[in-house]
Amino acid sequence: MTWNWEFAFEIFPEIASAIWLVIGITIGAYIVSLVLGLVLTFARRSSFKPLAYLTYGFIEFVRSTPPLVQLFFVYFALPAIGISLNKYAAGILTLGIHYSTYLSEVYRSGIDSVPKGQWEAARAMNFSKIQTWFRVILPQAIPPVIPMIGNYLLVLFKETPLLMAIGVGEFLQEAQLIGASNFRYLEPITIVGLLFLLLSYPSAVLINKLEQRSKLGFGTRKN
Amino acid sequence: MEAYINILPRLLPGAVITVQVLLASAALAFVVAFVAGLGRVSKYSIVRKITAVYVELFRGTSLLVQLFWIYFALPAFGIQFSPFLAGVVALGLNYGAYASEVVRGAILAVPSGQTEASIALNMSNWQRMRLIILPQAFRIMLPGFGNISIELLKGTSLVSLITLTDLTYKGLIIQNTNLSYTMPVFVMLLVVYFIIALPLIILAKKLEKNASRGVAKA
Structure with a gap:
């Protein structure tokens, strides 16, 4: 059994429609x-x-346990205590919560890199806590970590096939269904892989560029 | 509470499989990381290009897709892996690609004066890599490896989707046979995964702390 172009073209729109x-x-x-x-x-x-x-x-607990099990927990176990979510909400929430722990680390690294003098200056100017955060600290903490934050959009995108485990009809689930009904898995799963490459590689290159640019911008400002 | 105690011994055989998958794929990922990482800094552009394609291919698609491809699509070429082997190969190649970036970054982070000095001492390429660059790069890699090992553990849960009876799969079986156990099963699953991860977390934290200690600043 080898690659069948006809079959591939036939099923491509079906899989891609999940985009x-x-x-x-x-x-x-x-x-x-x-x-x-x-x-x-x-x-x-x-x-x-x-x-x-x-x-x-x-944060430590969520970061070091598998998102797949967390997904089952949210979708199957939470209804037992009265929190019923449909599969889409459960998927979005699980992935969102899982990666929020990663993003909090990214934010933290950004905040930690703001020089201490900025805090002291804000205090000396009698800024309120809210003013200090939103006018002094965050505007300096967030821009340097924007490429890292952007990177997590790609990571999340690549994690979506996980949701097939609770029956969300994304790329892999579609491919799996087509594969099962035709007894041909090679074409559908390869197409899914190609779709991911096609969508994620250009974005990765873009983020890389962004990163180099932001390094440039912030490098000169610091000197 | 009784349900929780009931479930634990029934999960343990699955936990053993999970740890086996973790160890086997970690070993494969480690080897792959060095081969690909060294390939990325090779002086031959063809080697650099091939390894770059490999790394981008595995980092650009998702682990689950790769796992399914190896398990369901490879048989079309006459290569049929058992679920265990398919899991280990997919995890090893995927996290090996990520870890190869750690290796590459660490090798590039060794100051170039070290390379120049070893050239001045008339060392061969292989001697330079083995005696000068790698020993210094290795300690820079360690914290990265620590973090990847935790990611790898989380990744092992995906093998349950290709019917390997790991921890997650065992939990699903218990939940299917007794629906009133739904809550306890998934809570215990998360707890057991966390317990397996705990030594890795502590190790990763320690490596991170040690990374900067005792290194002479150039």
Whole structure:
């Protein structure tokens, strides 16, 4: 059995039609992780120690357990305590929460790299806490880590096939169904791989460029 | 509470498989990382290009797709892996690609004066790599390897989707036979995964801390 072009062309539109679903899930999960990541960052820096430790524990726990099991937990186990989500919401939420822990680390590294003098200056100018964060610290902390933040959009995109485990009809699920009904897996799964390459490689190159540019910009400003 | 205690011994055989997959694929990933990492800094452009294609191919598509491709699509070429072997190969090649970037970065991070000095001492290429560059690069790599090992552990749960009876699969079986166990099963799964990850987390933290210690600054 070798590659069959006719079959490949026939099934390509079927698999590719899932693209909007995949993009929707990716963007949804990305928004969740961007916002929740910032919340986690703040909670971890909280001066109320129990909250800070609890957040730290949560981040470590979520980061080091498999997203697949977390997905099952959200989709199958949470209904037992009255939280019922449909498969799309469960998928978006799980991926979003999982990667929010990564993004909180990215934010943290950005915040840690803001020189201490900036905090002291903000205090000397009698800025309120909100002013300090939103006018002084975050505007300096976020831009240098933008490429890293952008990178997680790609990572999330590549994690979406996971959702086939709860029956979300993304690329891989479609390919699997086609494969099972035709007893030919080579073409459908290869097409899925090519689709991922086609969509993620150009974006990776773009982010790489962005990274080099931002390094340039911030390098000169620091000197 | 009883349910939780009930479930634990039934999960353990799965945990053993998970740890086996983890160790086997970590060993493969380690080897692949060095081969590909050294290939990326080779002086032959053809070697650099081939390894770059390999790394981009595996980093640009998802692990689950690669796993399915190896398990479901490769048989079309007459290569049929067992679920265990398919899992190990997919995990090893995927995380090997990521780890090769760590290797490459570490080799490039060794100051170029070291290379120049070893050329001045008339060392061969192989001597230079083995005696000068790699020993210094290795300690730069360690924290990266620590983090990748945790990612690898998380990745092993995907083998349950190609019917290998690992920890996740065992949990799904228990949940399927007794639906009232749904909550305890998934809580215990997460806890057991975390317990397996714990030594890796501590190791990674330690390596990160040690990375900067005792290194003479150039």
